[in-house]
Amino acid sequence: MAISFLHRAAAMTPQADILCNLAIAYKQSGQHDKTFEYFKKAVKNNPSAEILGNYAGLWVNYGTPDEAIKQANKALKLDKDCHMAHWNKALALLEKGEWKEAWEEHEWGLKHKIRTDRHKDLPYWDGTSGKTILVYGEQGIGDEIMFASMLPDLMKENTVILECHKRLKHLFEESFPGLIVYGTREDGELTWPNDHQIDYRVSIGSLGRWFRQEKKDFPGTPYLTVNDKDLVQRGAKMRVGLSWTGGLKPGRIAARSVPIQLWGSILEQDCEFVSLQYTDCAKDIEETEQLYGIKIKQFDEIKADDYYETAKLVNSCDLVISCCTSVIHLAGALGVPCWVMVPNKPAWRYGVKGGMRWYRSVRLYRQPEGSKEMWLAVVEKIAQDLAELRQEESCSSFTPQAHINVIEGTSSLISSQQT
Numbered sequence: 001m002a003i004s005f006l007h008r009a010a011a012m013t014p015q016a017d018i019l020c021n022l023a024i025a026y027k028q029s030g031q032h033d034k035t036f037e038y039f040k041k042a043v044k045n046n047p048s049a050e051i052l053g054n055y056a057g058l059w060v061n062y063g064t065p066d067e068a069i070k071q072a073n074k075a076l077k078l079d080k081d082c083h084m085a086h087w088n089k090a091l092a093l094l095e096k097g098e099w100k101e102a103w104e105e106h107e108w109g110l111k112h113k114i115r116t117d118r119h120k121d122l123p124y125w126d127g128t129s130g131k132t133i134l135v136y137g138e139q140g141i142g143d144e145i146m147f148a149s150m151l152p153d154l155m156k157e158n159t160v161i162l163e164c165h166k167r168l169k170h171l172f173e174e175s176f177p178g179l180i181v182y183g184t185r186e187d188g189e190l191t192w193p194n195d196h197q198i199d200y201r202v203s204i205g206s207l208g209r210w211f212r213q214e215k216k217d218f219p220g221t222p223y224l225t226v227n228d229k230d231l232v233q234r235g236a237k238m239r240v241g242l243s244w245t246g247g248l249k250p251g252r253i254a255a256r257s258v259p260i261q262l263w264g265s266i267l268e269q270d271c272e273f274v275s276l277q278y279t280d281c282a283k284d285i286e287e288t289e290q291l292y293g294i295k296i297k298q299f300d301e302i303k304a305d306d307y308y309e310t311a312k313l314v315n316s317c318d319l320v321i322s323c324c325t326s327v328i329h330l331a332g333a334l335g336v337p338c339w340v341m342v343p344n345k346p347a348w349r350y351g352v353k354g355g356m357r358w359y360r361s362v363r364l365y366r367q368p369e370g371s372k373e374m375w376l377a378v379v380e381k382i383a384q385d386l387a388e389l390r391q392e393e394s395c396s397s398f399t400p401q402a403h404i405n406v407i408e409g410t411s412s413l414i415s416s417q418q419t
Contacts, residue, residue, distance in 0.1 A: 053084030063345040065092035083112035095348035125200035129157035142326030150207040170308040220360035222335030232316040241276040241317035246325030265383035332359025
């Protein structure tokens with residue numbers, strides 16, 4: 001409906017802002033060719049800072065961070081305070097792994113409400129140690145888990161209070177002894193801050209400015225834990241957790257998802273397959289059983305309101321195979337081996353080449369360019385590697401996660417051999 005109205009407006013008055021809004025509407029609907037078409041028209045009509053800043057974001061989403069930075073810099077020459085230009089430049093720099101400059105640009109998201117800024121009655125943390133610091137979560141659950149890897153760094157010299165998503169409260173309490181945790185980051189009026197003498201506040205997404213400025217600052221080691229007594233019961237076979245649909249926005253769901261019906265060469269192997277899919281997937285599992293005669297097991301833990309229950313299920317897996325979704329962060333943070341099907345135009349967290357800096361146990365299989373059956377190449381490669389892994393394990397007595405060292409620290413195997 002919005003696209004139709006914008007087309008009518010553009011036909012009457014083809015102003016740059018209308019063309020830009022039309023491009024954004026196409027972007028949100030996942031129509032990439034039309035997105036480019038109308039962004040180019042808008043830029044040609046009137047290359048203002050705001051339009052160039054939004055145009056930079058298009059290049060971030062298409063895996064071309066250098067072009068994104070180029071367009072963002074053009075915008076900043078026209079308006080040094082253009083928040084969209086700073087924000088999209090930040091994402092492009094993060095995608096390239098140019099951490100120090102990226103985190104500084106990332107702070108513009110707080111200034112212009114792209115990122116959440118809470119507890120504004122408290123001064124923002126400036127790096128001072130020996131203080132009581134309130135860290136509040138932001139963005140999605142996956143991001144909150146990823147950024148939580150920096151909490152131990154902060155806790156070394158400070159007393160830390162964490163406000164997180166309510167689903168993560170139990171998991172973070174178990175994983176970070178000494179951390180005070182409140183699951184209220186989506187709540188309105190709060191009373192618990194009155195119970196503490198707090199010196200500073202800081203967003204969890206801002207901790208990178210102090211703790212992740214160079215490659216060497218990424219240990220990649222596990223930092224979340226579940227108690228052994230809480231492990232989900234399992235059989236003797238290798239347990240492989242599967243997730244095939246990711247994303248919330250319509251334009252990204254298609255790019256990030258790999259239909260389970262394509263996974264035949266993986267599913268035909270003699271493993272215990274478990275669904276880690278948090279969306280309604282009963283139809284997919286039924287169709288898969290009809291196609292391949294394989295029953296993917298389902299457990300209630302994957303949809304639990306308490307993410308500690310989900311962590312128990314993921315931790316019971318010997319391997320996770322997934323599209324780009326929050327379960328990757330959970331597996332990586334737990335140290336569970338995880339093989340990821342990465343689209344050729346991924347989010348910044350996956351970079352443009354090499355491995356995923358945040359987690360050693362995560363291996364990326366990047367989708368190749370140019371083929372109509374791009375995901376099949378990824379599926380076949382994973383199936384081949386899974387067969388080899390199972391063969392290695394058959395040579396010795398099998399124990400859960402015994403093979404972690406076999407795959408730890410590896411990276412892209414499809415479109416690039418670079419690490």
